[in-house]
Amino acid sequence: MSALARFLFGRRARLRWIHLILGGALAMPYVLVGSVVVGPFTGVDDVFGSLTLQLASFAVGLPLAAITSLFPLTRPLEAGVVRSLCGVEADRLAYGPARSKGEKGRTAAWFTLHLGVGGIVAGMSLAVPPFAAFLIVLPFVPALRDGRPGLPGPLDGAWGLALAPLAGAVTLVALAGCAAGCGALLARWAPALLGPSAEDRVAAAEARAADLAVRNRLARELHDSVGHALSAVTLQASAARRVLDSDPRFVREALAAIEETTRRTVGELDAVLGVLRDGDAPGTAPAPTLADDLDGLLDRTRAGGLRVSANVAADPRTLPPAVSREAYRIVQEGLSNALRHAGERVTVAVGVDVLDGHLRITLENPLAGTGPTGTVAPRPGGGHGLRGIADRARVLGGSARAGPVGRIWRLEVRLPLGRTP
Structure with missing residues (x-):
């Protein structure tokens, strides 16, 4: 249990969670640009009122992120952040600008992956905790359920209300597990995408x-x-x-x-x-x-x-x-x-x-x-x-x-x- 708790809530997991949230923050400008494209294309004025259109804007913005990752400072900055927040050894990362086609391609793949996964985890981090908190306090605050016919069916019964706090706690644990798993995968893939090439190793x-x-x-x-x-x-x-x-x-x-x-x-x-x-x-x-x-x-x-x-x-x-x-x-x-x-x-x-x-x-x-x-x-x-x-x-x-x-x-x-x- 202690190993599982460290994996979900330990210092390294928290730092990797921050790394993912930073990826989501970096993804927002690209999502806004994507919404400018998706809105006129679908004829919808409020793109952010629909989850489907939000995801479509996100999908349109990621290729733009891959293109901007060709900026010379992208790989050094990403490598520094990965070393500090993901716990990857310094000698497994490259800190110079990407020069060859292979290095640029791997940098673009990493930047897109970081922003894509980070955007999803960041969105979940914003949406899930309020919903989990609602479930946890629902049985104890009658005002939250009185006169609200729109509550989900399972919450209308006595058993539903009794299990709501447990469901809220499980939801939070699931969010932590998702963030910890995604952070561990990114840390594992970072050396392959941001690490030195064969030429870099020979030069070093x-x-x-x-x-x-x-x-x-x-x-x-x-x-x-x-x-x-x-x-x-x-x-x-x-x-x-x-x-x-x-x-x-x-x-x-x-x-x-x-x-x-x-x-x-x-x-x-x-x-x-x-x-x-x-x-x-x-x-x-x-x-x-x-x-x-x-x-x-x-x-x-x-x-x-x-x-x-x-x-x-x-x-x-x-x-x-x-x-x-x-x-x-x-x-x-x-x-x-x-x-x-x-x-x-x-x-x-x-x-x-x-x-x-x-x-x-x-x-x-x-x-x-x-x-x-x-x-x-x-x-x-x-x-x-x-x-x-x-x-x-x-x-x-x-x-x-x-x-x-x-x-x-x-x-x-x-x-x-x-x-x-």
């Missing part, structure tokens, strides 16, 4: 994919630049603290490296976040490349206490900009991994050369330690950086491999050049 999927790609790219940029900077600054500050009293020169160099690292990272961070600021121009700091800052990157890493040997056989100035930019981030992330995981006083070997039309980047460093049996201990932590390196390589059509080779951790990335520099 492409927009989501493009947005996800931008978010992933920004996440990689932030991870690589900020993560590397924090790792380098942490080690530089730690090294400076340990030799603060014994080696002031090294401390000054470490502080200078910290200053330079943070300055560059703030500039890169501003450039990345500029993309996220609605209405703001992107930041002015350019994306770093091998040609611009490979030497600086290696120097700042060495200032953190990590020994780096570099063998750069390829000329960074001849690399395509996209390859040079992604290669810089790959080297940066590889050094960050070494800073975090390789341990202190190790040497990282960085190699950049050209092999078989690909830019090959290699980073090698000793593993952090060995287990009690002499086997190589697993590399702790990490994971996100290596996935980011693999993603960068895959975007350019390249490949990335990382893992232990004996007692050495080796990262090898190949990026296609398209031509040999």
Whole structure:
């Protein structure tokens, strides 16, 4: 019973009833136009004095409603009302103007259906409650039946009068059931008539994919630049603290490296976040490349206490900009991994050369330690950086491999050049 009561009189049923009454209100101008046609055609001056002529005016007005539904704002407005009053999920509706013939046809069908069913339910909502109230109070108000020979036959007898309140209550429940059923049907049909077309779904999927790609790219940029900077600054500050009293020169160099690292990272961070600021121009700091800052990157890493040997056989100035930019981030992330995981006083070997039309980047460093049996201990932590390196390589059509080779951790990335520099 409670489920039936919610279906008939619950909040969703009431909102859908309001939706139907709005449809009836929207239908009235079309009914008036229809009466202008039906009246002269039938020769009747008072069209609204006859239920049959009212229905005829209603039938004439609905095709006019279908024509006016081609107005561009019809589908967005109807979709918004359906979402708010009928309880249809937002992602199942389309909010742009109908453009194709199919979309216009479905919008016209929905608008006609809304006004047609809404007009009938609205008319019933105006006529039935007064009649039901009359039946409910009829046995208790003699003035309503005294001297009224026009009362229906069943109401003239004692049993008729006794059952009149029940009949009135049943009539009201029937009206609520009719409104709830019509509202539920319209809510069920709304996604099919007002929902996105196949083209809309493809466009939405492409927009989501493009947005996800931008978010992933920004996440990689932030991870690589900020993560590397924090790792380098942490080690530089730690090294400076340990030799603060014994080696002031090294401390000054470490502080200078910290200053330079943070300055560059703030500039890169501003450039990345500029993309996220609605209405703001992107930041002015350019994306770093091998040609611009490979030497600086290696120097700042060495200032953190990590020994780096570099063998750069390829000329960074001849690399395509996209390859040079992604290669810089790959080297940066590889050094960050070494800073975090390789341990202190190790040497990282960085190699950049050209092999078989690909830019090959290699980073090698000793593993952090060995287990009690002499086997190589697993590399702790990490994971996100290596996935980011693999993603960068895959975007350019390249490949990335990382893992232990004996007692050495080796990262090898190949990026296609398209031509040999």
